[in-house]
Amino acid sequence: MSGHSTYQPKTGIERWLDARLPIVRLMHDAGVSYPVPRNLNLLWTFGGILVFMLVAQIITGVILAMHYTPNANMAFNSVEHIMRDVNFGWLLRYLHSNGASMFFVAVYVHIFRGLYYGSYKAPREVLWILGVIIFLLMMATAFMGYVLPWGQMSFWGATVITNLFSALPVIGETIVTFLWGGYSVDNPTLNRFFSLHFLLPFMIAGVVVLHIWALHHVGQNNPTGVEVKDVRKDTVPFTPYATIKDLFGMVLFMLVFAWFVFYQPNFMGHADNYIPANPAATPAHIVPEWYFLPFYAILRAIPDKLGGVLAMGGAIVILAFLPWIDTSKVKSMTYRPIARQFFWMFVLVCIGLGYLGAMPADEPYVTISRILTVLYFGFFVALALIGIFERPAQLPTSIADSVLGGSGARLAHATASEPQAKG
Amino acid sequence: MSLRLSLAGLAAGLALAVGPAFAAGDVVKPPAQSWSFSGPFGKFDQAQLQRGFKVVKEVCANCHAMSLIRFRNLAQPGGPGFTTSQVEALAQTYQIKDGPNDSGEMFERPGRPADAFPSPFPNEQAARAANGGAYPPDMSVLAKARTYERGFPKFVFDIFTQYQEQGPDYITALLTGYAEPPQGFPPLLPGQNYNTYMPGHLIAMPKPLNDGQVEYPKGPDGKSPVPETVEQYAKDVSAFLVWMAEPHLEARKRMGLQVMIFLALFAGLLYFTKKKIWSRLPDHASAH
Amino acid sequence: MAHATDTTGTEPTRRDFLMLTTGAFGAVGAAAVVIPLIGQLAPDAQTVAAGAPIDLDLAPIAEGQAIKLFWRGKLIFVRHRSKKEIDEAKAVNVATLRDPQSDEQRTKAGHEQYLVVYGSCTHLGCVPLGSSPGEPKGEFDGWFCPCHGSHYDSSGRIRKGPAPLNLPVPPYAFTADTKIKIG
Numbered sequence: 001m002s003g004h005s006t007y008q009p010k011t012g013i014e015r016w017l018d019a020r021l022p023i024v025r026l027m028h029d030a031g032v033s034y035p036v037p038r039n040l041n042l043l044w045t046f047g048g049i050l051v052f053m054l055v056a057q058i059i060t061g062v063i064l065a066m067h068y069t070p071n072a073n074m075a076f077n078s079v080e081h082i083m084r085d086v087n088f089g090w091l092l093r094y095l096h097s098n099g100a101s102m103f104f105v106a107v108y109v110h111i112f113r114g115l116y117y118g119s120y121k122a123p124r125e126v127l128w129i130l131g132v133i134i135f136l137l138m139m140a141t142a143f144m145g146y147v148l149p150w151g152q153m154s155f156w157g158a159t160v161i162t163n164l165f166s167a168l169p170v171i172g173e174t175i176v177t178f179l180w181g182g183y184s185v186d187n188p189t190l191n192r193f194f195s196l197h198f199l200l201p202f203m204i205a206g207v208v209v210l211h212i213w214a215l216h217h218v219g220q221n222n223p224t225g226v227e228v229k230d231v232r233k234d235t236v237p238f239t240p241y242a243t244i245k246d247l248f249g250m251v252l253f254m255l256v257f258a259w260f261v262f263y264q265p266n267f268m269g270h271a272d273n274y275i276p277a278n279p280a281a282t283p284a285h286i287v288p289e290w291y292f293l294p295f296y297a298i299l300r301a302i303p304d305k306l307g308g309v310l311a312m313g314g315a316i317v318i319l320a321f322l323p324w325i326d327t328s329k330v331k332s333m334t335y336r337p338i339a340r341q342f343f344w345m346f347v348l349v350c351i352g353l354g355y356l357g358a359m360p361a362d363e364p365y366v367t368i369s370r371i372l373t374v375l376y377f378g379f380f381v382a383l384a385l386i387g388i389f390e391r392p393a394q395l396p397t398s399i400a401d402s403v404l405g406g407s408g409a410r411l412a413h414a415t416a417s418e419p420q421a422k423g
Numbered sequence: 424m425s426l427r428l429s430l431a432g433l434a435a436g437l438a439l440a441v442g443p444a445f446a447a448g449d450v451v452k453p454p455a456q457s458w459s460f461s462g463p464f465g466k467f468d469q470a471q472l473q474r475g476f477k478v479v480k481e482v483c484a485n486c487h488a489m490s491l492i493r494f495r496n497l498a499q500p501g502g503p504g505f506t507t508s509q510v511e512a513l514a515q516t517y518q519i520k521d522g523p524n525d526s527g528e529m530f531e532r533p534g535r536p537a538d539a540f541p542s543p544f545p546n547e548q549a550a551r552a553a554n555g556g557a558y559p560p561d562m563s564v565l566a567k568a569r570t571y572e573r574g575f576p577k578f579v580f581d582i583f584t585q586y587q588e589q590g591p592d593y594i595t596a597l598l599t600g601y602a603e604p605p606q607g608f609p610p611l612l613p614g615q616n617y618n619t620y621m622p623g624h625l626i627a628m629p630k631p632l633n634d635g636q637v638e639y640p641k642g643p644d645g646k647s648p649v650p651e652t653v654e655q656y657a658k659d660v661s662a663f664l665v666w667m668a669e670p671h672l673e674a675r676k677r678m679g680l681q682v683m684i685f686l687a688l689f690a691g692l693l694y695f696t697k698k699k700i701w702s703r704l705p706d707h708a709s710a711h
Numbered sequence: 712m713a714h715a716t717d718t719t720g721t722e723p724t725r726r727d728f729l730m731l732t733t734g735a736f737g738a739v740g741a742a743a744v745v746i747p748l749i750g751q752l753a754p755d756a757q758t759v760a761a762g763a764p765i766d767l768d769l770a771p772i773a774e775g776q777a778i779k780l781f782w783r784g785k786l787i788f789v790r791h792r793s794k795k796e797i798d799e800a801k802a803v804n805v806a807t808l809r810d811p812q813s814d815e816q817r818t819k820a821g822h823e824q825y826l827v828v829y830g831s832c833t834h835l836g837c838v839p840l841g842s843s844p845g846e847p848k849g850e851f852d853g854w855f856c857p858c859h860g861s862h863y864d865s866s867g868r869i870r871k872g873p874a875p876l877n878l879p880v881p882p883y884a885f886t887a888d889t890k891i892k893i894g
Contacts, residue, residue, distance in 0.1 A: 038704070077491065080491050080563070080564065083671075084496070084670055084671075090671045090674075090675060091675070091678070241700060241704075244693065244696055244697045245697055245701075247693055247697075248690065248693040248694055248697050251686055251689050255683065255687065255690060258679065258682045258683055259582075259683070261679075262676065262678060262679025262682060263463055263585050263676070263679055264582065264587055265675070266567060266587065267581070267582065267587065271567060271568050271569060271570035271589070274564045274565075274567040274568035274668070275560070275568045284622070355575070
């Protein structure tokens with residue numbers, strides 16, 4: 001997809017720099033002339049939104065770290081100090097805490113968009129796997145960030161999640177002790193989580209660079225799943241066409257983000273986390289943050305400790321194998337009548353698991369969790385099988401065809417207006 | 424169409440997934456009160472905060488700490504609206520432990536606006552010892568630390584109605600919820616009290632408020648403008664607790680409105696700019 | 712590489728107006744975001760509140776003695792000067808000084824025996840010696856900064872060495888004969 005560079009240095013300085021470090025050329029090729037399928041819908045703006053969220057989280061996070069104290073005796077009060085005394089501290093802290101949730105909102109839309117339009121299929125397997133790695137890093141970062149205020153949910157979340165590793169045979173207990181840096185979740189745990197919470201976002205940024213590199217190498221998928229055939233007809237230059245659309249999507253997203261930050265800043269959090277950590281009392285009902293709930297439900301659905309951990313991990317890792325699980329050659333589910341039904345069922349299953357993850361571990365929730373867990377993994381089995389017998393709908397011959405709808409009138413209009421516009 | 428469907432589906436799904444975290448069990452849901460600070464234009468009622476502070480100071484603070492609150496907070500914008508000199512005078516009525524001095528001794532001195540409210544007990548153990556083993560929680564962020572389960576689908580609607588006053592609703596209900604245990608309730612042990620809204624109904628705190636217990640400032644007619652009843656005290660205390668937990672609430676909502684208006688206008692402009700730009704394509708029937 | 716043909720170029724000003732407005736909105740939004748990101752660097756409310764004025768009783772300071780204390784995290788010297796030191800400080804021809812200031816400008820009338828200055832060398836911020844007994848007071852009976860050799864006189868004025876300015880006098884006032892309020 002990456003053709004010859006169209007960058008032409010205009011001034012002497014640009015030519016001088018271009019001969020030594022073609023960084024402007026790189027940015028021009030990636031952000032201006034990069035050809036984008038012309039039929040992308042608003043769901044494709046979520047990549048840009050995610051970059052925005054990562055940058056926003058890093059900026060607000062670095063600032064919060066200037067005022068926060070990673071010490072078990074002072075962490076809770078230092079967060080309250082940010083909320084009360086630091087100039088705009090309440091704003092920065094709410095942006096960061098709600099930003100984590102909005103980051104996951106965006107990443108889930110991004111993932112489901114990729115699932116629906118088959119963005120994981122050849123030649124985008126590596127691109128997809130890099131995405132799964134980013135997702136895993138995000139989960140680790142978010143989890144450790146939630147520990148930092150050292151409230152009840154922080155403490156007990158840290159206890160429960162680190163204890164997951166104790167399920168591993170032989171080495172499990174040792175791993176947990178090493179994670180804690182002691183014999184329970186305590187100050188050393190908080191200190192190392194703070195350090196890693198600061199580090200991981202930059203690792204995410206690194207993998208994001210690889211993700212975008214892979215994307216620009218293979219080119220973007222599009223709602224038809226038909227690859228670009230004629231760059232001239234099927235694509236538009238990234239700037240201004242995709243830039244302005246991404247900006248529009250971003251601002252729409254910010255509206256939702258701002259709604260939570262300014263009007264419902266604690267909606268996605270837990271009241272219990274405003275109680276300082278107390279190792280002597282577990283909150284009556286502990287649940288992870290909403291974005292972990294489906295996986296938490298899968299964990300609890302399995303009556304065996306190791307089995308639960310493996311199922312939960314498997315639920316994420318299986319995504320990485322999707323390119324080879326799905327046997328259909330057709331990418332977009334728009335043209336896959338059977339797979340499409342399964343996709344929407346999968347969406348409902350994930351929502352259902354999320355709901356169950358927030359419910360107490362009682363009947364009937366446990367049984368329903370088990371059914372939905374089976375259905376979750378069943379989706380992947382289904383994708384493997386459906387491809388064999390499903391008869392996809394007629395694919396458009398090209399992106400341009402799909403856009404112009406093959407309508408004679410429109411084509412005529414287009415060809416008629418072209419010379420005019422050129423003149 | 425499928426795009427719109429998928430967006431709607433995801434939104435609903437994510438909303439669904441945000442499950443409220445609270446113990447089920449024997450819970451009576453507190454009635455919703457009307458608060459001056461609810462909603463997008465919410466503001467604290469200064470007179471209410473001042474009354475709430477009076478009750479907190481005279482009653483609650485005897486057992487509950489408010490260690491994150493400093494005297495100066497009472498004079499800051501968006502709060503109860505005390506003047507700086509009032510706050511200085513108030514601070515001086517408290518003795519603050521300071522030191523060590525040059526001879527290495529800790530000493531007590533009158534409070535200054537920058538000092539935090541001194542806690543009624545030196546540590547948790549002392550607090551428990553004085554309260555029959557129960558620890559009166561710190562009030563500083565209590566209004567955000569208490570909630571009750573909203574349940575589906577209410578918590579989804581809450582996103583749009585901006586209902587987030589579970590804390591003060593619960594605290595108001597709790598303060599007014601002392602009652603005789605119903606028939607068949609196991610006999611209360613010493614140090615246990617029955618409360619309708621406490622999960623499990625057993626609460627260590629004895630009924631803290633009684634009608635007429637706290638004298639409210641008189642209006643021009645020589646009478647308090649609001650009734651001096653448990654209900655009124657409870658509401659005023661709850662409002663004050665919300666302010667303590669979220670002292671920048673007014674600034675936040677005010678800035679929120681500005682940001683929302685700005686973003687809405689900007690989104691509109693971007694929409695039309697995008698349309699214009701995409702219309703440059705000769706066959707722009709394509710633009711979705 | 713050519714794309715679906717772009718017909719940018721000659722269009723009436725209405726589009727330009729739209730673009731300009733959108734661009735202006737973006738610029739305003741970006742500028743507004745910078746306010747909290749920079750604003751948070753300023754001293755927070757607690758730091759500001761803790762910097763309120765403090766009271767100090769000068770009576771325990773014997774003649775010839777100096778004490779150190781902190782206000783807003785800054786070191787302050789309070790020196791009870793001897794007659795000799797006061798005379799020395801007053802005898803200097805102000806016009807010859809690097810940072811011309813008379814001793815009267817640096818003390819409070821009627822309380823010339825007390826000198827209150829920040830204890831931070833105006834060169835690069837070291838603490839000058841001379842407040843405690845046995846420390847070198849420099850060539851002018853004041854303070855001597857060991858870092859780069861600045862000499863201050865008994866009025867805290869720079870007399871020799873690299874420092875450009877006198878030791879600054881913090882804001883303070885006498886509330887009683889031997890009591891001051893700093894700040």
